[in-house]
Amino acid sequence: MTEDASQRGETRSTGSADNRRRQFETLVQAHSAELYRHAYWLCGQDALAQDLVQETFLRAWRSLDALRDAAASKAWLATILRREHARLYERKPMPSTDIDELELHDEAPGPDGRGENAALRAAIARLEPKYREPLVLQVLGGFSCAEIAQQLEISESAVMTQVFRARQKLKELLDGDGKEVAHGLR
Amino acid sequence: MDCAEFQRRLGTDPNALDADMRAHASGCAHCTRALAQAQALERRLVDALHVPVPADLVARVLAASRVDLEAVPAVAPPARIASAQAGVRPLRRARRRQGAWLALAAAAVLVVALGLTHWRANANSLPALAIAHVVAPDEHDALGLKTPLPRADVEATFAARGVHLVAAPPADVAYVAKCAIGGTPIVHMVMPESGGPVSVMYVPGARERASESLRRDDLVARAVPMERGALVMVAREDRAFGAIENAWRNAIEGPQGAAIGEQ
Numbered sequence: 001m002t003e004d005a006s007q008r009g010e011t012r013s014t015g016s017a018d019n020r021r022r023q024f025e026t027l028v029q030a031h032s033a034e035l036y037r038h039a040y041w042l043c044g045q046d047a048l049a050q051d052l053v054q055e056t057f058l059r060a061w062r063s064l065d066a067l068r069d070a071a072a073s074k075a076w077l078a079t080i081l082r083r084e085h086a087r088l089y090e091r092k093p094m095p096s097t098d099i100d101e102l103e104l105h106d107e108a109p110g111p112d113g114r115g116e117n118a119a120l121r122a123a124i125a126r127l128e129p130k131y132r133e134p135l136v137l138q139v140l141g142g143f144s145c146a147e148i149a150q151q152l153e154i155s156e157s158a159v160m161t162q163v164f165r166a167r168q169k170l171k172e173l174l175d176g177d178g179k180e181v182a183h184g185l186r
Numbered sequence: 187m188d189c190a191e192f193q194r195r196l197g198t199d200p201n202a203l204d205a206d207m208r209a210h211a212s213g214c215a216h217c218t219r220a221l222a223q224a225q226a227l228e229r230r231l232v233d234a235l236h237v238p239v240p241a242d243l244v245a246r247v248l249a250a251s252r253v254d255l256e257a258v259p260a261v262a263p264p265a266r267i268a269s270a271q272a273g274v275r276p277l278r279r280a281r282r283r284q285g286a287w288l289a290l291a292a293a294a295v296l297v298v299a300l301g302l303t304h305w306r307a308n309a310n311s312l313p314a315l316a317i318a319h320v321v322a323p324d325e326h327d328a329l330g331l332k333t334p335l336p337r338a339d340v341e342a343t344f345a346a347r348g349v350h351l352v353a354a355p356p357a358d359v360a361y362v363a364k365c366a367i368g369g370t371p372i373v374h375m376v377m378p379e380s381g382g383p384v385s386v387m388y389v390p391g392a393r394e395r396a397s398e399s400l401r402r403d404d405l406v407a408r409a410v411p412m413e414r415g416a417l418v419m420v421a422r423e424d425r426a427f428g429a430i431e432n433a434w435r436n437a438i439e440g441p442q443g444a445a446i447g448e449q
Contacts, residue, residue, distance in 0.1 A: 025248065037236060037237055047366045053247060120230055138199065139228070139235055140235045164194065167200075168197065
């Protein structure tokens with residue numbers, strides 16, 4: 001290879017790495033907020049949600065070449081996030097103290113129970129994960145039932161049933177005694 | 187469409203109204219009310235789910251990722267092997283050469299796989315995760331703190347992580363917080379030492395087989411196994427690590443390695 005050809009090859013390589021890095025940073029810019037909210041409703045903790053987002057993006061970086069369709073990046077990242085969250089439970093069960101201290105208290109600082117949404121947030125937190133997660137994916141992520149079914153690896157009809165029941169349960173929790181709306185994700 | 191079907195589809199997705207649903211609602215006062223209520227709840231639901239995002243999240247993710255990103259080479263597209271070989275080689279020679287290439291390729295794959303495995307293990311090691319946590323922008327302020335915290339604050343933070351200290355913690359803890367690294371809850375502290383601040387993290391439940399050190403970003407990190415967790419220390423120099431490890435081993439496990447009061 002001539003020196004010129006070698007230099008051209010090096011430039012292409014550097015350019016490719018730069019493009020890859022830019023693509024990654026664009027993903028971080030575009031999807032961090034939504035991923036954080038998704039993570040927050042998965043785990044109920046601000047710091048843990050931030051770490052999950054970080055882990056998600058690290059894994060995304062390593063597999064960036066697998067992302068062929070930029071339009072699919074949201075679903076792709078959501079899937080990585082769910083796996084990262086599941087991995088937490090594979091490593092070790094979450095300590096019960098963490099469940100008790102989830103940052104969903106009405107008076108607690110942080111991105112949670114303050115303001116007029118406090119009761120609804122507490123009610124969402126009380127939903128069983130099998131109801132909460134598809135609801136979050138639908139309302140927050142804007143995914144269709146078919147897309148959610150694909151992500152959660154369940155049938156579309158099961159997703160439809162779960163989001164229906166999630167809304168029913170939220171109404172019951174909001175209409176019922178306020179004491180019923182306890183703190184902490186279920 | 188009847189009312190039951192309308193309600194079922196409304197509850198599944200109040201924002202997905204098709205012509206059939208609109209037609210039914212226009213002629214049914216009960217379902218019109220239900221539609222209005224469902225859409226009102228949906229608006230509240232959207233607001234409630236949109237919890238505030240930490241202002242520095244993007245910067246934090248990018249900063250913390252940088253440690254990792256620099257360790258990962260961009261994956262080059264697979265090189266195309268030029269196959270044009272002029273002339274026809276004898277079959278045995280061709281096969282022997284093909285075998286040699288295959289062996290070479292297999293060896294290369296093995297080397298790359300072992301390298302990646304090693305890198306991944308390294309990138310996810312406690313020292314690497316601890317350094318990534320310490321260099322995050324929102325952790326910088328903690329490193330400047332010097333005033334010792336009350337012992338009760340330190341004990342309470344450990345207790346919140348399910349760990350009861352069996353002896354007094356070191357007196358010079360200037361920062362203590364419940365944090366997480368790699369998705370694992372930890373107690374994060376800063377101890378101002380003469381050679382500079384040392385970030386100390388206790389990781390309950392961590393299973394480290396042996397001490398592990400890592401030097402990165404002008405920082406050195408050391409993770410040491412403890413009876414029911416691991417202690418990770420990060421600083422510009424490791425001079426104080428031994429004394430800090432002993433002090434925390436004493437506080438967590440007791441002077442003689444007594445039973446820990448972990449829950």
